Amino acid sequence: MKKVGSQVTIAIDGPAGSGKSTVARQVAEKLGLLYLDSGAMYRAVTVLAIQDGLTVESPELIERVKACHIEFADNGRTILLNTEDVSVEIRTPPVNRLVADIAKIPEIRHEIVKHQQRIGAEGSIIAEGRDLTTIVFPHADFKFYLDASVTERAKRRLADLKKQNVDITLAAVEAEISARDEKDRTRAHSPLRAAEDAIIVDTTDKTIDEVVDFIITQICEGEGGSK
Numbered sequence: 001m002k003k004v005g006s007q008v009t010i011a012i013d014g015p016a017g018s019g020k021s022t023v024a025r026q027v028a029e030k031l032g033l034l035y036l037d038s039g040a041m042y043r044a045v046t047v048l049a050i051q052d053g054l055t056v057e058s059p060e061l062i063e064r065v066k067a068c069h070i071e072f073a074d075n076g077r078t079i080l081l082n083t084e085d086v087s088v089e090i091r092t093p094p095v096n097r098l099v100a101d102i103a104k105i106p107e108i109r110h111e112i113v114k115h116q117q118r119i120g121a122e123g124s125i126i127a128e129g130r131d132l133t134t135i136v137f138p139h140a141d142f143k144f145y146l147d148a149s150v151t152e153r154a155k156r157r158l159a160d161l162k163k164q165n166v167d168i169t170l171a172a173v174e175a176e177i178s179a180r181d182e183k184d185r186t187r188a189h190s191p192l193r194a195a196e197d198a199i200i201v202d203t204t205d206k207t208i209d210e211v212v213d214f215i216i217t218q219i220c221e222g223e224g225g226s227k
């Protein structure tokens with residue numbers, strides 16, 4: 001691996017359901033890296049808004065977000081919002097519907113990006129989301145952009161939701177993912193896009209293991225970086 005013995009930053013971006021969370025978590029485990037699920041942070045502040053009965057228009061929303069405390073435990077498996085474990089709640093349909101609108105707000109992004117950069121400064125990390133390769137860690141040692149067809153991504157998300165006993169159709173999940181893609185790609189601040197120096201990986205016909213192996217090979221051969 002490049003820069004052996006020093007701090008390594010690996011950033012992965014991609015749309016919902018592209019496999020980046022599962023892949024990043026497995027790479028983190030195999031290489032002993034800290035794992036940062038940046039979407040979980042936007043989801044946690046969305047839970048905060050819902051719990052407090054706030055909308056994106058509420059004037060107090062930004063101050064509430066600035067004052068809240070978000071922390072990860074168990075290498076990213078657990079997320080705590082003001083010490084409350086919201087790991088399950090962040091994946092529920094009401095949060096899925098609202099999170100892209102919350103994540104559009106520049107002041108909220110600014111707070112969350114600062115927090116992510118502080119976490120990244122603590123040691124070697126693999127971080128995934130929508131703007132990790134472009135805004136949060138523009139000088140990451142390795143950058144990847146994972147993508148897949150919208151139908152394949154909807155099937156993956158449906159399988160996750162079924163495990164949580166959420167009753168929803170494939171068409172509904174596909175519509176929700178398409179709506180979220182559109183918001184994530186067209187927003188004014190930090191839209192989802194592939195960084196020019198990111199390696200693009202189409203995961204539509206690939207297994208998780210294949211993508212994990214590909215990324216680990218790139219890292220170990222030291223060829224995926226922006227530096």
Ligand code: DC
Nearest residue numbers: 016038039042099100103129130131
């Ligand atoms: O990766 P995810 O589905 O958990 O992300 C949830 C939402 O958070 C997604 O609609 C866009 C937003 N997000 C973002 O704007 N920037 C990130 N770095 C990560 C997620």
